[in-house]
Amino acid sequence: xxxxxxxxxxxxxxxxxxxxxxxxxxxxxxxxxxxxxxxxxxxxxxxxxxxxxxxxxxxxxxxxxxxxxxxxxxxxxxxxxxxxxxxxxxxxxxxxxxxxxxxxxxxxxxxxxxxxxxxxxxxxxxxxxxxxxxxxxxxxxxxxxxxxxxxxxxxxxxxxxxxxxxxxxxxxxxxxxxxxxxxxxxxxxxxxxxxxxxxxxxxxxxxxxxxxxxxxxxxxxxxxxxxxxxxxxxxxxxxxxxxxxxxxxxxxxxxxxxxxxxxxxxxxxxxxxxxxxxxxxxxxxxxxxxxxxxxxxxxxxxxxxxxxxxxxx
Amino acid sequence: xxxxxxxxxxxxxxxxxxxxxxxxxxxxxxxxxxxxxxxxxxxxxxxxxxxxxxxxxxxxxxxxxxxxxxxxxxxx
Numbered sequence: 001x002x003x004x005x006x007x008x009x010x011x012x013x014x015x016x017x018x019x020x021x022x023x024x025x026x027x028x029x030x031x032x033x034x035x036x037x038x039x040x041x042x043x044x045x046x047x048x049x050x051x052x053x054x055x056x057x058x059x060x061x062x063x064x065x066x067x068x069x070x071x072x073x074x075x076x077x078x079x080x081x082x083x084x085x086x087x088x089x090x091x092x093x094x095x096x097x098x099x100x101x102x103x104x105x106x107x108x109x110x111x112x113x114x115x116x117x118x119x120x121x122x123x124x125x126x127x128x129x130x131x132x133x134x135x136x137x138x139x140x141x142x143x144x145x146x147x148x149x150x151x152x153x154x155x156x157x158x159x160x161x162x163x164x165x166x167x168x169x170x171x172x173x174x175x176x177x178x179x180x181x182x183x184x185x186x187x188x189x190x191x192x193x194x195x196x197x198x199x200x201x202x203x204x205x206x207x208x209x210x211x212x213x214x215x216x217x218x219x220x221x222x223x224x225x226x227x228x229x230x231x232x233x234x235x236x237x238x239x240x241x242x243x244x245x246x247x248x249x250x251x252x253x254x255x256x257x258x259x260x261x262x263x264x265x266x267x268x269x270x271x272x273x274x275x276x277x278x279x280x281x282x283x284x285x286x287x288x289x290x291x292x293x294x295x296x297x298x299x300x301x302x303x304x305x306x307x308x309x310x311x312x313x
Numbered sequence: 314x315x316x317x318x319x320x321x322x323x324x325x326x327x328x329x330x331x332x333x334x335x336x337x338x339x340x341x342x343x344x345x346x347x348x349x350x351x352x353x354x355x356x357x358x359x360x361x362x363x364x365x366x367x368x369x370x371x372x373x374x375x376x377x378x379x380x381x382x383x384x385x386x387x388x389x
Contacts, residue, residue: 017323020330048358053348057341122355172357
């Protein structure tokens with residue numbers, strides 16, 4: 001298009017033009033903030049330490065990688081995002097950003113983030129970041145999310161990798177402690193999302209996403225959430241007994257898991273009628289507590305490292 | 314007097330944002346270059362995983378003897 005045709009083009013209304021905020025929304029900033037936080041914890045608790053500038057920029061590339069996953073996810077999920085009330089105002093379904101722009105942005109950021117993390121820290125961390133983006137965009141978004149009720153369980157692995165990437169950025173390795181942090185988020189994800197699915201059921205029904213609530217029913221979802229909470233507690237105690245844990249972590253883990261299990265138990269032992277009657281109080285309560293749980297659990301790893309060096313025991 | 318085209322006005326925020334991102338990237342590259350020169354090499358540290366390149370060397374333990382060089386046989 002020449003300048004002449006550009007100027008001759010009819011005036012378009014200002015609305016519908018993508019602004020910076022729309023591109024920012026494509027990166028799923030909430031998801032990105034969780035990745036940044038857990039990756040930062042992985043980086044801080046890893047032995048050896050790293051130059052602060054290298055550490056900060058590594059976190060930036062991990063955040064950018066998470067953003068790339070988000071953009072690719074939004075590009076692929078635009079059709080179901082249009083159906084759900086919660087997502088229909090996202091940049092693509094609302095028409096503010098073209099799907100091809102979102103795809104280009106996601107691919108570009110994926111390449112940049114992986115390459116830059118490799119050059120900044122090391123290629124072990126970069127390799128895991130690349131795998132994480134692939135896992136979230138392809139394995140989860142394109143395959144699992146629409147085909148199986150295991151979507152939340154296996155797909156949650158993508159969100160679990162950032163602390164290990166942060167750790168690998170420092171040491172160049174992925175030992176058992178890094179995998180324990182992955183396992184902690186992996187076990188945390190199902191009860192977290194199932195609690196959410198129990199009070200936003202209409203959206204998932206409308207979009208035909210095979211959430212456990214849709215495929216196996218709500219009572220089974222409640223039961224599964226409790227069973228996964230038991231697994232979460234076991235992994236949590238294992239992290240407390242590992243070299244990234246210590247007495248403080250163990251004490252905090254006991255409290256956090258006790259309250260989490262109590263919430264999951266309460267959610268399991270009630271019916272949908274109870275839930276409707278009090279506005280899904282138990283489900284919303286467990287969902288909110290799960291957010292506190294993850295933040296507090298990872299924060300205590302940092303506190304333990306700060307108090308006792310590597311290995312609080 | 315020159316007046317910006319509507320398109321330029323409409324996209325000003327986006328263009329300024331892109332400018333800020335590009336300038337930020339330049340600053341990051343400059344900082345990384347300086348730090349990489351000072352620290353040299355990729356980040357790695359001992360975390361229980363056996364990696365020979367960062368295994369501490371004990372001066373009390375003698376280095377393993379190298380195999381003797383191959384001597385060409387007569388007539389070769």
